[in-house]
Amino acid sequence: MSMISGVRAAERARLGMVRGKPSVGGFQMPPITEAATPNVAPLGLGGVLALQDDGSPVLRDRLARRGGEQVLSALDAIQLALLDEAKGGLGVRLSALDQALAAMSAPADPALVPILAEIKLRAQVELARRRCVQAALLEKS
Numbered sequence: 001m002s003m004i005s006g007v008r009a010a011e012r013a014r015l016g017m018v019r020g021k022p023s024v025g026g027f028q029m030p031p032i033t034e035a036a037t038p039n040v041a042p043l044g045l046g047g048v049l050a051l052q053d054d055g056s057p058v059l060r061d062r063l064a065r066r067g068g069e070q071v072l073s074a075l076d077a078i079q080l081a082l083l084d085e086a087k088g089g090l091g092v093r094l095s096a097l098d099q100a101l102a103a104m105s106a107p108a109d110p111a112l113v114p115i116l117a118e119i120k121l122r123a124q125v126e127l128a129r130r131r132c133v134q135a136a137l138l139e140k141s
Contacts, residue, residue: 057108064107068119070100075126094130097123 074097081090101123107113 060105060108061112063105064112064116067100067104068116071097071104071119071123074100075123078126078130090130094127098127101127 074093077093078090078097081088081093101120104116104120107116
């Protein structure tokens with residue numbers, strides 16, 4: 001171990017710092033004073049959300065399209081769950097549809113409004129129908 005150069009110097013530097021003395025080089029950080037830290041008011045959650053909100057029509061349309069696609073994907077998953085009853089999981093898929101429906105946003109493009117309204121109506125009908133089926137099954141049992 002004594003053959004490796006610099007090991008003893010590193011050990012002395014470490015011991016010097018442990019004892020509180022400046023070691024190699026003599027560099028020290030100046031103490032932080034009040035003048036060095038400016039008073040900055042914390043930014044509330046509303047401010048952060050306002051900074052992130054870009055109310056541009058392009059962004060609103062993109063978010064609305066994404067919401068519609070998520071609802072359609074959830075409807076597809078329900079259809080697949082109904083076709084393959086052995087795997088089950090219909091309740092989870094219905095919950096996912098309900099969440100996707102709640103997350104839908106309004107588009108800025110007037111041409112998208114009726115399309116997304118039809119998707120929303122189809123999802124609401126499917127949820128209402130499944131709730132009626134579940135209520136009827138509970139009544140029979």
